[in-house]
Amino acid sequence: MNALSTALRYEIWFLLLGLAAVIFYQLLTGKINTKRLLNETTGNRGFSPGRLQLLIFTIGGALYYLMLAFDREGPAKLPELPTEFLLAMGASNLFYLGGKLYSVLAERFGFLSSRNGGKGV
């Protein structure tokens, strides 16, 4: 039973880490499409600061959580996240969504107003 448990442990680690490594490698080499990851999807499709801050928060948050999980001692329980962290993550996502909504609305109303000869909608 012990041998089976050890084999299963190594096997799942191998699969999880293997998949993560393959995806990370393909992201780095460009095999997985990352074009316009930090660009607006509307308008002139320029660089978007909202997307950059969300990317930083996502990677930072993920590393922080991994650190909490691997440093943890005590009962079998996933580590709890501080409320401030959740609020920051929520605010970051809200900022990104707000920016996206704004650019969509600006594009639509800008288009309509240009059709009406700049007289507004």
Next chain:
Amino acid sequence: MTQLGLLIGWILTIFIGLLGAIILWKILIGNIDLSLLISDENGDASLSRFQFLVFTFVISMSLFFIIVNQAPPSYPKEIPNQILALLGISGGSYVLSKGIQSGRDVGMKEVDKEADKGKKVVKKTVATSTTEEQGTGKTSSSTTEET
């Protein structure tokens, strides 16, 4: 009975291991294409999908680490609400982002349709006025000939 359980356990372990190894191998040699893993319908990379991917890996690895770190290995008795909230924020952001994007695409299609209709009306008007002008021209010339 224990022997049978052990045997089934080994068979399942070997089966899952082989399946995982084949999937990894196929990804490596390019038979399984992951190029659009974090892309949306337009072919652009999607930040929401990337965020979902990162959180999925982080939480699955942490969960597995916690399970195997106990002696004997055991599943956590409870999942903290904060983790569910984090996944909820990520998933909710993805859904809202898709909603905004599809709303924009539908809106732009409608605007394009209206613009096309407008162009057709203009073309029709131009064509009608040209025909009318030609008709008037013909009449006047015939009148001149008659005179």
